[in-house]
Amino acid sequence: MTDRELGIRALRKYGGISDxxxxxxxxxxxxxxxxxxxxxxxxxxxxNSLSLIAENNPKAKNRKVDEFIDASYMDELEKTGFIKSVWK
Known part of the structure; x- marks a missing residue:
């Protein structure tokens, strides 16, 4: 969150705090x-999520986390400097 005032207004509105x-x-x-x-x-x-699913779904028992995750897109955005530019 880069817009502090917007964040504070949202907390006021949805959190019921006025101080x-x-x-x-x-x-x-x-x-x-x-x-x-x-x-x-x-x-x-x-x-942890996969372990919880495996309790009720035997198919999930032998699955690996890497089968469900593709971090390559975020890695590329970080490598190109895009992520840093968002926070400027």
């Missing part, structure tokens, strides 16, 4: 902790 300092602190904490400037697929998260 400006609290909104700003919440926005800053969220964006610094959870928004990654270079988005990467969370392999452990996909692995």
């Amino acid at each position: 400006r300092d609290m909104l700003a602190s919440t926005y800053d904490l969220f964006t610094s902790r959870y928004i990654k400037k270079i988005p990467k697929i969370n392999l452990k998260g996909v692995e």
Whole structure:
């Protein structure tokens, strides 16, 4: 999120908070902790999801995470500098 004011307005509208300092602190904490400037697929998260699916679907039991992920597009966007340009 590069538009701080838009983010703060959204928090005010959907979070039901009106205190400006609290909104700003919440926005800053969220964006610094959870928004990654270079988005990467969370392999452990996909692995956990696959394990949960395998509990009810035997076909998923022997599948590998790599079968479901293609990070080449994001890798290319990062390599060309596009991702950095979005954050300027």
